[in-house]
Amino acid sequence: MDLESGRPVFIDELVENPMQHANKTVRVTGILHAYDPGVDRAELVDGLNLLIVDTQLLGVHKYNIGQTYQLIGAISDVHNDQMSPPINLFEEAQYSLDIVLRARVLREVDGLDMAIYRKTVYAMRQALNC
Amino acid sequence: MNLNNRPCMRPLSDWGLDPMFWTPAKLFIGDLHAALPSESASAFFIGNQHVFRSAELVGVLVSVDTRSSKMTTYHVDDGTGVILCVCFASPDEECSQLPYQNYDLGTTVCIEGRLTTYRDERQVVVRAMKPVDPDREVLGWLERLSLRKFLATAPF
Numbered sequence: 001m002d003l004e005s006g007r008p009v010f011i012d013e014l015v016e017n018p019m020q021h022a023n024k025t026v027r028v029t030g031i032l033h034a035y036d037p038g039v040d041r042a043e044l045v046d047g048l049n050l051l052i053v054d055t056q057l058l059g060v061h062k063y064n065i066g067q068t069y070q071l072i073g074a075i076s077d078v079h080n081d082q083m084s085p086p087i088n089l090f091e092e093a094q095y096s097l098d099i100v101l102r103a104r105v106l107r108e109v110d111g112l113d114m115a116i117y118r119k120t121v122y123a124m125r126q127a128l129n130c
Numbered sequence: 131m132n133l134n135n136r137p138c139m140r141p142l143s144d145w146g147l148d149p150m151f152w153t154p155a156k157l158f159i160g161d162l163h164a165a166l167p168s169e170s171a172s173a174f175f176i177g178n179q180h181v182f183r184s185a186e187l188v189g190v191l192v193s194v195d196t197r198s199s200k201m202t203t204y205h206v207d208d209g210t211g212v213i214l215c216v217c218f219a220s221p222d223e224e225c226s227q228l229p230y231q232n233y234d235l236g237t238t239v240c241i242e243g244r245l246t247t248y249r250d251e252r253q254v255v256v257r258a259m260k261p262v263d264p265d266r267e268v269l270g271w272l273e274r275l276s277l278r279k280f281l282a283t284a285p286f
Contacts, residue, residue, distance in 0.1 A: 003192055003205050003212045005159070027190075027209060070264070072192060072207065105192050105207075107236035109264040120268050127275050128160070128210060129132075 006072035006105075008121045011046040014075070018096040022077040028101060029070045029109060029117065034087050035063040043086050044069065046114075050086055050095040057104045068110050073103035133282050135166045138179040140286070142170055145181045148286045154186040154242045156273050160210035162187070162245060163252050174245055177281025185254060186242045187213070188262065188270035194235050202232055206241060206254075209271075215241055217256040237261050240270070 006027035014021055014028070028051060030044035040056040042063065053071060055061075076099065083097040138145065145151050157165075157176070162185055165174040173183050189208035196202045204215045233239060240262045243254040262270075 003207070005207050005209060005211045006190075006192075008209045027207075070190075072190065105190060105236045107190060107238065107264075112264040113268070116265075117268050120271050123275060124209070124271055127278060128158075 004074075008124075010118065010121075011044065011049040011051045012094070014051055014099065014101075015049045015094045015096050018075075018099040019077065021075045022099060023075065025072065025074050026101070027070060027072045029068065029112070029114070031068050032063060032065050035065065036087070044071070044101075045093075048090075048092050048094055050089075050093050051101055052083065052086065052095070052097070052099075053101045053103050055103060055106075057102060058106050061106060067108060068112060070107050070109045070112075071101060071103040072105040073101050075099050076102050133161060133164065133177045133278065135164060135176050136179050137166055137168070137175045138181050138286060140179075145171070145173065148181050150176075150180045150182045150281075150286075153182075154184040155182040156186050156270070156277050157182075158210040158271075158274050158278075159187055159189065159206065159208045159213045161274075161278070162213060162254075163211055165245070167247060172244075172246065177278075178283065178285040180281055180286050182245075184242065184244045184257070186240065187254070188238070188240045188267050190267075191233055191235055191237050191239060194232060196232055204233070204239075206239065208267075214251065214253040215243065215256050215259075216253055217259060233259070233261060238264055238267050240266065 004025040006025045008027045030046040033043040033045040035042045042053040042055050044051045165176045173181050189206040192207045193205040200219050202217045242258045243256040
């Protein structure tokens with residue numbers, strides 16, 4: 001079985017350059033903003049940035065709005081007309097309708113220190129040149 | 131930063147003088163895949179001629195496959211690579227009628243085990259495995275970055 005490793009990225013990076021990460025496996029961390037089981041769609045936020053997640057591959061799971069989750073999956077590019085805009089959207093939110101994260105692994109990371117996590121990921125990228 | 135792995139030039143009898151030989155090396159999965167195998171022993175070379183046999187890795191379980199009551203295989207992802215980890219049931223667990231404990235997909239785990247190559251694929255034969263909290267994974271990344279710096283510069 002060939003599984004691609006999920007490179008840690010942040011939602012703001014995905015929103016800024018959506019096509020740069022298309023068809024790549026990533027690991028994304030954020031707070032669950034909304035979840036619609038009818039269409040298997042979740043919205044993950046990090047600060048003012050929002051990412052749309054396809055939860056079809058995750059199976060049955062208890063989703064709690066406001067909880068911090070980390071997801072591993074592939075970024076797929078989609079056409080604008082296929083995607084409806086985020087629900088209950090807050091003002092100044094930044095998002096992209098060009099990409100969706102097709103998550104295959106989910107884990108709860110409540111209590112994770114996001115500031116240290118971000119610094120560590122930057123240090124890893126610098127050291128590993130990736 | 132590439133570790134520029136080089137094989138150890140010292141005789142086999144000296145390998146035990148490297149502390150890395152006796153401890154589970156805290157390495158990224160990407161580095162475990164890049165380590166050079168030795169021809170004469172079940173050891174691997176990493177960095178500036180360092181020798182190691184076992185490794186400790188921290189990552190997320192991205193696949194769980196219970197093959198039989200005796201063995202479970204996991205794929206672990208730490209952000210730098212994915213590696214197969216093979217976990218055998220202990221004799222007590224084999225005799226027991228109860229299914230032995232498996233971990234769920236998405237669990238963050240710390241695994242210690244022996245690095246081997248099986249059918250041209252790197253794998254870890256698990257010696258110990260425990261779930262850890264997400265902050266422990268971040269701490270693990272920092273520990274591995276620190277060890278990498280040592281391995282790349284300090285020779286054995």
